[in-house]
Amino acid sequence: MALVSVKDLHKSFGELEVLKGIDLEIEAGEVVSIIGRSGSGKSTLLRCLNQLEQHDWGTIHLADQRLDGTAMSPGELSQNVGMVFQSFNLFPHKTVIENVMLAPLVVKQTPREEARRIAEAVLAKVGMSEKVDAYPAQLSGGQQQRVAIARALAMNPKVLLCDEVTSALDPELVGEVLRVLEDLAREGMTLILVTHEMKFARDVSDRVVFMHQGRIHESGDPQTLFTRPRTPELNQFIASVL
Amino acid sequence: MTDFTLWDIVRNLLLAGRWTVVLSLIAFTGGAVVGLVLTLARMGGLWPVRWLIRLYVDLFQGTPLLMQLFLAYFGAAVLGFDVSAWTAASVALTLFTSAFLCDIWRGCVEAVPSGQWQAARVLGLNYLQSMRHVILPQALRLAVPPTVGFSVQVIKGTALASVIGFVELTKAGTMLNNAAFAPFTIFALVALGYFILCYPLSRYARHLEKKLYGAGIR
Amino acid sequence: MTLDFSTLLPYTDAILEGLVTTVWLTVVTTVAGIALAIVVAYARDGSREGPSGIVSRLLGAYVEVIRNTPFIVQLFFLFFGLPALGVSISATVAALLAMILNLGAYTAEILRAGIDSTLKGQHEAARALGLSRLQSFRHVVLMPAFSRVYPSLISQCIIVMLGSAVVSQISVFDLTYAANFIQSRNFRGFEVYLVVTLIYLLLAVGLRLAFEFVGRRLFAFRQGGSS
Numbered sequence: 095m096a097l098v099s100v101k102d103l104h105k106s107f108g109e110l111e112v113l114k115g116i117d118l119e120i121e122a123g124e125v126v127s128i129i130g131r132s133g134s135g136k137s138t139l140l141r142c143l144n145q146l147e148q149h150d151w152g153t154i155h156l157a158d159q160r161l162d163g164t165a166m167s168p169g170e171l172s173q174n175v176g177m178v179f180q181s182f183n184l185f186p187h188k189t190v191i192e193n194v195m196l197a198p199l200v201v202k203q204t205p206r207e208e209a210r211r212i213a214e215a216v217l218a219k220v221g222m223s224e225k226v227d228a229y230p231a232q233l234s235g236g237q238q239q240r241v242a243i244a245r246a247l248a249m250n251p252k253v254l255l256c257d258e259v260t261s262a263l264d265p266e267l268v269g270e271v272l273r274v275l276e277d278l279a280r281e282g283m284t285l286i287l288v289t290h291e292m293k294f295a296r297d298v299s300d301r302v303v304f305m306h307q308g309r310i311h312e313s314g315d316p317q318t319l320f321t322r323p324r325t326p327e328l329n330q331f332i333a334s335v336l
Numbered sequence: 337m338t339d340f341t342l343w344d345i346v347r348n349l350l351l352a353g354r355w356t357v358v359l360s361l362i363a364f365t366g367g368a369v370v371g372l373v374l375t376l377a378r379m380g381g382l383w384p385v386r387w388l389i390r391l392y393v394d395l396f397q398g399t400p401l402l403m404q405l406f407l408a409y410f411g412a413a414v415l416g417f418d419v420s421a422w423t424a425a426s427v428a429l430t431l432f433t434s435a436f437l438c439d440i441w442r443g444c445v446e447a448v449p450s451g452q453w454q455a456a457r458v459l460g461l462n463y464l465q466s467m468r469h470v471i472l473p474q475a476l477r478l479a480v481p482p483t484v485g486f487s488v489q490v491i492k493g494t495a496l497a498s499v500i501g502f503v504e505l506t507k508a509g510t511m512l513n514n515a516a517f518a519p520f521t522i523f524a525l526v527a528l529g530y531f532i533l534c535y536p537l538s539r540y541a542r543h544l545e546k547k548l549y550g551a552g553i554r
Numbered sequence: 555m556t557l558d559f560s561t562l563l564p565y566t567d568a569i570l571e572g573l574v575t576t577v578w579l580t581v582v583t584t585v586a587g588i589a590l591a592i593v594v595a596y597a598r599d600g601s602r603e604g605p606s607g608i609v610s611r612l613l614g615a616y617v618e619v620i621r622n623t624p625f626i627v628q629l630f631f632l633f634f635g636l637p638a639l640g641v642s643i644s645a646t647v648a649a650l651l652a653m654i655l656n657l658g659a660y661t662a663e664i665l666r667a668g669i670d671s672t673l674k675g676q677h678e679a680a681r682a683l684g685l686s687r688l689q690s691f692r693h694v695v696l697m698p699a700f701s702r703v704y705p706s707l708i709s710q711c712i713i714v715m716l717g718s719a720v721v722s723q724i725s726v727f728d729l730t731y732a733a734n735f736i737q738s739r740n741f742r743g744f745e746v747y748l749v750v751t752l753i754y755l756l757l758a759v760g761l762r763l764a765f766e767f768v769g770r771r772l773f774a775f776r777q778g779g780s781s
Contacts, residue, residue, distance in 0.1 A: 146678055172684025183679035187697040187775045196693055197683035229775040242679075249683065398712075398758040400719035402730060403751040410743030414557070488622065495624035499723060506627055519634035527623045527631060534622035 095158055097122040097284055098143065098253060104151035105138055112138045114308035115152070122252070125285045127295035127316075130305035131331065136288045139305070140255050143286065144175040157252055169201045176246030180258040182238040184230040184245070191217065191226040194245045202249070209248075216244040220274045236267030240274055247278075254278065256287040272298075292335055296320050304328050340516040345525060352508030353529050359494045359504060360533075362426050364487055367433025374438040379445055380463050389438065396435030402496050404428045409500045425497035433490050440486060444479040445471060481548055485541035488534045495530070505529050559745050565736045572732030573753060579728065580715040580761070582650060587657030587714070588707075594662035596691055599669055613662075620659035626720045628652050633724045649721035649728075657714045664706045668699030701773040708765040712758050719754070729753060 096119035103116040112135045120126055128136045141147040143154060145161060145168075154161040156174050166174070184193050194213040198204040204212070217223050220240040230238055239259055246254055256275065260268045272294050279285055279298050289295055295302050296316040303313040304327075312319065312328050323329045378389040396404065408428035412419040448471050456466035498507035509526035513519050562569075598613050600606045620628065633648035643651070672695050680690035700707070722731035733750040737743045 144682055146681060167684075168681060168686065169684040172682060175682075177679075177682040179675060179679060179682075181675050183673075183675040185676065185679070185694050185698075187701065187773070188693075189775075197685065200689050200693060201684040231775065245683070395755065398716075398755045399751045400716040400730070400754055402719040402722075403733075403747055403754060406733070406747040407744065407751060410737075410747055414744040492622075492624040495626050496720070498626070499720075506624065506630075509627070510630065513634060518638070519630070520636075520638040523627060523631040523635050527619070527627050530623045530627060531619065535618065538618070538622055 095155070096120055097124075097157055098286070099155040100139075100143075100152070101154075102152040103139070103142060103149050103154065105135075105142060105147060105149045112308055113142070113149070116310060118303065118310065120253075120284065120286065122284055123282045124301065125279045125299045126287070126301045126303060127299040128286065128288045128303045128305060129290075129292070129295055129331070130311075134305040135308040136305045137257055140177075140257050140286065140288050143253075143255055144177050145171060146177075172197060172201060172251070173249050174251055175253050175255060176249055176251035177255045177257065178239070178242050178246050178259045180261050182230070182235070182242045182262070184238050184242055186230050189227050189229055190222060190233070190241050193230070193241060194248045197245070197249050212248050212250075213244070216247040217241070219247065219277070220244045221270075234267060235263045236270045239263065239271045243271075243274055243278075253284045253286060256285065256289070258288055258290065260289070260291055290335065292320070292332075304331065306331075340512070340518070342521070345512055345516065345518070345522060348512055349505060349508055349522075349525055349529060352503055353505045353533075355502070356491070356494050356504040356506075356529070357533070359425060359429065359497060359502070360487075360491045363429035363433050363494065364490050366426070366430035367437055367490070368483075370430060370434035371437030371441065374434060375441040375445065376467065378438065378442055379467070393435045393439050396432055397439065401428070401432055401493055402499060404432055405496055405500050421497065421500045421502040424500055425494070425502045429490065429493055429497070432493060433486075436486055436489070437483065440482045441475070441479055444475040444482075447478050448474045477548065481541050481544040484537055484544060488537050488541070491533050491537075492530065557745055558742060559749065561740045561742050562736065562745060562749060565732070565739070568732045568735055569729070569750070569753070572727060572729040572750075575727055575731075576715070576718060576729040576757065579650060579653060579718055579721070579726075580711075580757075583653040583657055583714060583718075584711050586654045587711075588661055590654060590658030591661030591665050592696070594658060595665040595669060596688075598662070598666065599691070600687075616655075617659045617663055620656055621663065625652065625656055625717050626723065628656060629720060629724060645721075645724045645726045648724060649718070649726045653714055653718055653721075656717070657710065660710050660714075661707060664703045664710060665699060667706075668701075668703035669695055671702060672699060697772075701769075701776060704765075704769050704773065708762055708769075711765065712761055715757060715761055716754060 098118070098120040100116055100118040103113050104111070105113040114135075116135075116139055128139065130136050138147060142149045143156075143161075156166075159166060159174075161171070185196070188196065191210070191213050194217060195206075195209045198209040198212055199206065214223070214226070217226060220243050222237060222240050222244060225233060225237060225241075230241070233241070243254075243259075259275075260271050263271065268291070272291065275285065275287070275294075276298050287295075287299070299316055301313060302316045302319045304311050304319065306327050312323065312325050319328070320332060323332060374389050374392070378386050381389070405425060405428045409419065409421070409424040412424060452470055452474065453466060456470040461469065494504055495506040497504055498510065501507070503511070505526055509522050513522045516522065594613050594617070597606070598610045600610055629648065629652040632652050633643070633645060636643055636648070676694055676698075677690065680694045685693065718728060719730040721728055722734060725731065729750055733746045736746045740746070
């Protein structure tokens with residue numbers, strides 16, 4: 095069975111139905127980019143995958159375990175699904191390494207020594223070893239986002255969700271974050287990204303999913319999808335962003 | 337032990353409560369007048385004036401109200417006046433209130449963006465004109481919620497006048513207690529009296545604040 | 555109308571004793587009152603329904619009652635009222651209790667403003683990392699909330715210190731009690747109160763400086779720039 099398996103997922107906010115039946119299977123090691131206009135439901139889908147939003151209908155299975163509000167505790171969930179946000183959301187009162195060590199320490203009850211070792215390893219992976227004792231306010235946006243990636247990785251998740259992780263960055267800082275994600279992809283990390291970086295989606299992902307009005311409108315391998323879109327909606331979307 | 341009915345207690349507290357209300361009104365009105373003068377002087381005056389007013393505010397905010405009452409009471413005697421508890425309490429609470437209101441209002445005037453001053457100045461308005469037509473109307477909206485909120489502090493402050501012998505709600509409570517010895521009931525009723533006076537003002541202040549910031553004015 | 559401060563000299567000990575009492579009452583109250591406020595703020599932050607809703611509502615009532623009644627009445631209620639219910643407490647304990655309950659209520663409300671302004675993203679990041687509500691409150695929400703409301707917190711602690719002058723009214727030997735005591739001996743009321751008032755002023759300044767010193771260390775994270 096696939097690592098992530100979503101069946102007939104529905105989600106409404108009040109009267110507004112944002113997800114109108116999503117089916118999606120993602121294998122371990124796959125890199126999937128979700129693209130689409132704002133309001134198409136792509137961020138909501140991502141947020142349902144780690145239960146920041148509770149879905150109304152349908153099922154999500156993660157590594158053969160069903161995700162349904164109470165089926166998995168937040169602690170267990172965070173060891174399966176990591177998330178990186180558009181606005182970094184680093185904890186301002188904690189240094190870089192404290193940000194990364196927090197969840198292993200208090201959620202996983204990892205001994206301090208080991209938590210530190212883990213934190214140093216993931217920070218090295220994102221190229222932030224030099225700044226372990228800095229506070230978030232002392233870092234650039236790109237550096238903060240790399241720390242946020244390290245913070246998610248420290249829980250050793252099976253899947254990493256990335257919600258427009260470069261949208262809040264100055265253009266010159268986008269590259270350093272994308273390079274980290276590329277490295278992760280190459281190492282076999284399962285990545286699900288909501289992104290506006292079309293070049294990245296095309297070059298790095300194994301599969302691109304185009305969402306339109308709460309549904310998966312088209313999906314496939316990036317080359318085919320970008321060069322020969324089958325639907326006018328995708329065609330239009332590609333034309334508008336390229 | 338007690339010949340006092342609950343109604344006797346309540347009646348006496350209500351009678352004394354009038355003086356709490358009157359003293360609060362005097363302190364608040366007097367304090368607002370003095371406070372306004374101080375605020376205007378502080379915003380526009382020369383540095384020695386500003387410095388003196390700042391000292392005045394810091395002194396009242398940095399010392400106990402109880403001490404201010406004692407000083408008003410005993411200070412007048414040193415100056416040769418034989419003042420009543422009434423006068424001492426009114427003067428001390430008025431000055432206390434003026435210092436806090438001056439501080440609150442200065443904050444509100446300063447919260448008006450400096451561009452407004454500059455715009456008024458380039459139009460040729462002088463200090464008082466800018467203040468009257470441009471700054472104060474804007475500062476006033478900001479000032480209402482914290483001013484209403486501070487009125488609660490004034491009412492609670494009047495309770496300390498009991499210590500220099502002014503018979504208001506709290507003093508009446510202690511006197512009744514000495515006679516009737518029902519401290520639990522009496523002080524609960526005294527507290528209730530203050531609560532009835534203060535809580536609506538607190539609620540109103542919060543409501544005003546929500547309205548102000550809810551409307552996105554800042 | 556001549557002032558004569560020399561008549562105060564024989565009473566230096568009394569003033570010192572009062573000063574020590576005022577200081578330790580303030581220190582204990584600050585620590586315990588802030589601790590109480592943290593518990594109250596956490597409990598009130600919870601769900602508004604079910605059993606925790608009732609707790610939250612009761613704590614809300616506690617905060618409102620304290621904020622809308624004078625400290626002196628709270629003090630009298632505890633000192634004179636509790637023994638009438640069979641709970642007898644000493645004047646010092648009553649004073650301490652009243653001060654802690656008072657600071658706790660105000661600080662809980664101040665802290666709540668800081669907690670309410672915590673960005674949604676911080677909560678979500680904590681949840682995505684698997685932190686429980688309590689863990690998130692303790693590790694993620696609390697410190698930044700404190701740092702945001704710290705100036706109000708300092709002012710409140712100073713207000714409570716100055717307000718503690720009232721405990722003299724139930725015969726706790728604090729600074730004000732010392733002043734009253736001396737005044738009753740030498741009949742130099744104005745001089746005594748002037749000196750003691752100045753001591754309070756110095757205490758207020760000292761307390762503010764101490765808080766600012768601690769704050770600079772506690773909230774070093776707020777300073778940006780390169781490391």
